[in-house]
Amino acid sequence: MPTLVHMRTTVDLSEDLIQQAKLRAARRRVTVSAVIEDALRASFARDVAAAQNIVKLTTDPGGRGVRPGVNLDDNASVRDLMDGLE
The missing domain is CATH 1.10.1220 (Arc Repressor Mutant)
Known part of the structure; x- marks a missing residue:
């Protein structure tokens, strides 16, 4: 100890x-x-x-992936998108 x-x-x-x-x-x-x-x-x-x-991110049930233009490696732009700024 x-x-x-x-x-x-x-x-x-x-x-x-x-x-x-x-x-x-x-x-x-x-x-x-x-x-x-x-x-x-x-x-x-x-x-x-x-x-x-x-947090595990899942794609839509249709298997199309994330929305076009969404970069999951860019936290700031994802937050902006979620806040409706983009």
Whole structure:
């Protein structure tokens, strides 16, 4: 198991967020630091999961492929097309 290194740092948080963290820490009987660490780990895990979320694109049932002029390798133009800008 790797050695854990703890660092002290200062972070400015809103008063209501600190109060929520303190309440959660008290309910769970852990430190506020543990609550903040858990929240950061959960946030990072969501980012990783979102990055791994791959969407499979299917063509129309007739097998004709994508609409003429649509380049699936150009995200900006696909977004524009979906937003009705093209």
